[in-house]
Amino acid sequence: MTRLYDDPASFAEDMVEGFVAANPGYVRQVPGGVVRSRRARRGKVAVVTGGGSGHYPAFCGVVGPGFADGAVIGNIFTSPSAEDAYSVGRAADNGAGVVFSFGNYAGDNMNFGLAVERLEREGIRAHNVVVTDDVASAPAEEHAKRRGVVGDFVVFKVASAAAEEGYSFDEVVRVAEHANDRTRSLGVAFDGCTLPGQDHPLFEVPAGRMGLGLGIHGEPGVSERDMPSASELAKILVDGLLAEAPETGGTPRVAAILNGLGATKYEELFVVWRTASRLLAEAGVEVVAPEVGELVTSLDMAGCSLTLTWLDDELERLWQAPVDTPAYRKGTVSQPETDESDVDEELRAPAERVTVVAPAEGQATAAVVVKALHTVADALRDAEDELGRLDAIAGDGDHGRGMTRGSSAAVAAADEAAAQGVGPAAVLLAAGDAWAAKAGGTSGALWGAALRSFGDLLPDHREATGGDLAAGAAAALATVQRLGRAEPGDKTLVDAMVPFVSELRAAIDSGAGGAQAWQQAAEAAAKAAERTAELRPRTGRARPLAERSVGTPDPGATSFALVMGRIGEVLAANTAA
Amino acid sequence: MTRLYDDPASFAEDMVEGFVAANPGYVRQVPGGVVRSRRARRGKVAVVTGGGSGHYPAFCGVVGPGFADGAVIGNIFTSPSAEDAYSVGRAADNGAGVVFSFGNYAGDNMNFGLAVERLEREGIRAHNVVVTDDVASAPAEEHAKRRGVVGDFVVFKVASAAAEEGYSFDEVVRVAEHANDRTRSLGVAFDGCTLPGQDHPLFEVPAGRMGLGLGIHGEPGVSERDMPSASELAKILVDGLLAEAPETGGTPRVAAILNGLGATKYEELFVVWRTASRLLAEAGVEVVAPEVGELVTSLDMAGCSLTLTWLDDELERLWQAPVDTPAYRKGTVSQPETDESDVDEELRAPAERVTVVAPAEGQATAAVVVKALHTVADALRDAEDELGRLDAIAGDGDHGRGMTRGSSAAVAAADEAAAQGVGPAAVLLAAGDAWAAKAGGTSGALWGAALRSFGDLLPDHREATGGDLAAGAAAALATVQRLGRAEPGDKTLVDAMVPFVSELRAAIDSGAGGAQAWQQAAEAAAKAAERTAELRPRTGRARPLAERSVGTPDPGATSFALVMGRIGEVLAANTAA
Known part of the structure; x- marks a missing residue:
């Protein structure tokens, strides 16, 4: 050991x-x-x-x-x-x-x-x-x-x-x-x-x-x-x-x-x-x-x-x-021809992100995004142990810690971006990059990319509509599936995400407001996450104990449903206000 | 493991x-x-x-x-x-x-x-x-x-x-x-x-x-x-x-x-x-x-x-x-200046041992030595498991195997040497070298050197006397103590060897024949070997469990007493014949 x-x-x-x-x-x-x-x-x-x-x-x-x-x-x-x-x-x-x-x-x-x-x-x-x-x-x-x-x-x-x-x-x-x-x-x-x-x-x-x-x-x-x-x-x-x-x-x-x-x-x-x-x-x-x-x-x-x-x-x-x-070491290596002094330092400097100040509508949407991220990070911190426990049954038990690290980093990056007056897309770009960088692993990469994809469909120049939310959610799902190569039934967060996206689209199409539709979709995600207990993972790494996981819901699907639920509460409070 | x-x-x-x-x-x-x-x-x-x-x-x-x-x-x-x-x-x-x-x-x-x-x-x-x-x-x-x-x-x-x-x-x-x-x-x-x-x-x-x-x-x-x-x-x-x-x-x-x-x-x-x-x-x-x-x-x-x-x-x-x-590997090594073709092969050839044919008296003593070695090797093979068990309590459990390997190799080398007509010293030199080479470890080296020292005092040109045996045993003890640096009380074969040598000398000095004196000395060694159970080893390698060994006789002393006892039987049979 x-x-x-x-x-x-x-x-x-x-x-x-x-x-x-x-x-x-x-x-x-x-x-x-x-x-x-x-x-x-x-x-x-x-x-x-x-x-x-x-x-x-x-x-x-x-x-x-x-x-x-x-x-x-x-x-x-x-x-x-x-x-x-x-x-x-x-x-x-x-x-x-x-x-x-x-x-x-x-x-x-x-x-x-x-x-x-x-x-x-x-x-x-x-x-x-x-x-x-x-x-x-x-x-x-x-x-x-x-x-x-x-x-x-x-x-x-x-x-x-x-x-x-x-x-x-x-x-x-x-x-x-x-x-x-x-x-x-x-x-x-x-x-x-x-x-x-x-x-x-x-x-x-x-x-x-x-x-x-x-x-x-x-x-x-x-x-x-x-x-x-x-x-x-x-x-x-x-x-x-x-x-x-x-x-x-x-x-x-x-x-x-x-x-x-x-x-x-x-x-x-x-x-x-x-x-x-x-x-x-x-x-x-x-x-x-x-x-x-x-x-x-x-x-x-x-x-x-x-x-x-x-x-x-x-x-x-x-x-x-x-x-x-x-x-x-093997054989005889000739001395390197150059050293640090030859380095083109320009090539080494990290790329700077360009800041574009958004109109008031965009800044208002960004503020809701920041609020939602804070709520999500708090909820994930509270749930860290429980998510870790779920993950330890079939994995390495680090899902709770990864989600906490990722969401905390996302909040800090979002605060900083919003303070510069940018719109929701830029806030979510910064938040997504930070989430992926700090959480690491597969779920960190997926959440980071999902936030960026979702943000790309939120407008700067007008208030976001229910249709924007549904389109953003669909884009995020497409990104997660492209990167993660998971299908429904593989016991991943996709099993909660697919019903979330279809319920959100259906509710919006039948005339519900954004907040209400989101809450309905979050409920569908929660039920779907519970149903993942019946599944057995089909792919993935470090899963010798896959069989053991039957009877336990997937931690990724569970955390996804948790996050969607909290965002729904923020949207509802914001609509009411 | x-x-x-x-x-x-x-x-x-x-x-x-x-x-x-x-x-x-x-x-x-x-x-x-x-x-x-x-x-x-x-x-x-x-x-x-x-x-x-x-x-x-x-x-x-x-x-x-x-x-x-x-x-x-x-x-x-x-x-x-x-x-x-x-x-x-x-x-x-x-x-x-x-x-x-x-x-x-x-x-x-x-x-x-x-x-x-x-x-x-x-x-x-x-x-x-x-x-x-x-x-x-x-x-x-x-x-x-x-x-x-x-x-x-x-x-x-x-x-x-x-x-x-x-x-x-x-x-x-x-x-x-x-x-x-x-x-x-x-x-x-x-x-x-x-x-x-x-x-x-x-x-x-x-x-x-x-x-x-x-x-x-x-x-x-x-x-x-x-x-x-x-x-x-x-x-x-x-x-x-x-x-x-x-x-x-x-x-x-x-x-x-x-x-x-x-x-x-x-x-x-x-x-x-x-x-x-x-x-x-x-x-x-x-x-x-x-x-x-x-x-x-x-x-x-x-x-x-x-x-x-x-x-x-x-x-x-x-x-x-x-x-x-x-x-x-580290840094750059220059190519070697020479290779196999430059080797002075003379320096590599193993040294040849010179064979000196002994008179009939010496060959007779050598025959007894060979017989004794056969008897000893058989006895050690029978005792291999028990000696291993004793050794496993405080050591690595290889004493029985080492004694079997060493004595079997000694028998083969002694047979070969005796067939060439050499005397007891040369037989024991060959046997000792073979014992040390095949048994390995501390006890192999000690037994090999002890055989050689003992043999050095056995004459080629006349029958060996009780005095020769006592002198040979004393020389073997001196060799073992010089090489092994063990003192009486250290829970080693020295604890059985010291009483053996003094009892052998005392019996010879009080007029006993060689075979009878040897058997008395072997009995003293057997009793002394049993008493090593009360001791705790003071030095040595791989002895983390030294405390555990209290209550168990030392395997080296035990095998020494066993070997001396069997040699005594061969000497007695030889004298009777």
């Missing part, structure tokens, strides 16, 4: 501070993560890795010459926010664009996706390469749905080496995607890990048993079986990957990583590698520069995985290329 | 095989351990590290340019045999002598000591530098009695860098001892580790508690207390070491290692380092090139330690020097 921490709530921040203190020659801290302390040469494509933390050396441990230009660092096992990814990407850019690469998880896809959009809006080329190497997480014909695990390391390494060699932006993306197509991983777990400050492990594997294909955050695997011997395990892993070997032609050559998850130690890995290396040789597969050790961990989880990347000459050269980073 | 293994009995061998398979560019296997796959230049002093395994990256992980020339690899947490150390030392020698360095444990001192003697007899200069950095294991005024823990890493690194720079043999020894004088470590443990194939941990720390100063094999610490926060722990470790700062003058500069023992992960270490680095800065101590991570582990033990080495210019340069090894 994780025993050493000061404040569990700031564990990731404290970790980054200590990491930077230990490695000042390699990295410096920027909002959202770290970048190289000595910038690469101008014109080199920047490669930025990232994801939730708790996986060291992945991913901040591999920032340095020959490897990543920066790493975006989320909370433990939680996607960083879009703001974090944007901030690190911007700081890492050397003037030739940013290739983000990360494992395939809903929250990361969403937040890095938003960061790419924002960087491109500012004229910085950006693209995401999503790693999908875990053969146990989806069938071969649905390769794109697979999770990213230790294959991350190979894809990042290859993309980084290509960028270091001077590949163009498109070529870095091409070779990274090519490496991902050629990479397969299969993992096993013997026991779970415990998050800082928690009493119970995130998941458990019964003593003497092994979960085959169990994900690095405890996601469901393929099967459970008795603990094998080291040789038997080697055979399971090698056979499982060779069965999925891509077509390459000629004698297969592979890069190989036998990775320990934290509590399964080097000595054990070497005993497994003894047989795995023999089996690969017997299968006619040549192993190039294998790595046996801890490259992508999950705190002190017990387990290991094997990753193979089928090489061609280009991939082999990039896999073998020199690297000099805090946690991973 | 350690879950992945094939045969627990061959875990260390299997591990080395996998380690070499993963790192063919760095290391190759030799009997007893590994040496660099590309030999260093001729004339460079060889630095060889070693000890029990289970501590990776220590110590085989740091063989390579800039670091060690070889590593001697014992079984898990068990000293390698003298034969192992000799073999690796001989293979690593570049013609300028071998500096062994290892942590201060009885078994290692003994076995590396014997290896040095043997190398010097063959004209290879050799010396041991014993690391004593663990401040919790003995008071400052008894610095030489302290255990070696993570300070090993610093001392090995500094000695290796000096050798790489071309220091002379004496200068390498000087700077290694200087580094040891300047190095202090303090560690904590939160939970024990489990040896391969065992059901129970080697020791336990109660949940929510922390053992301060607990050794890396579970040796007793200073105290036990409630689990602190990361910041509190940083303060405990920093304060504990600064209180022992050596006199240096000027602004103190230190090399620092915050080391994880296995299950305490990088993220936690960084959180601790955040505060530790601040506290050191506040105390006016400048940290040079800190290492935060796993350098000396104990399988998956939970815990960590802080090591500081107070630097001067020479030590700082050597600490910062480049290294290229499987587990630790």
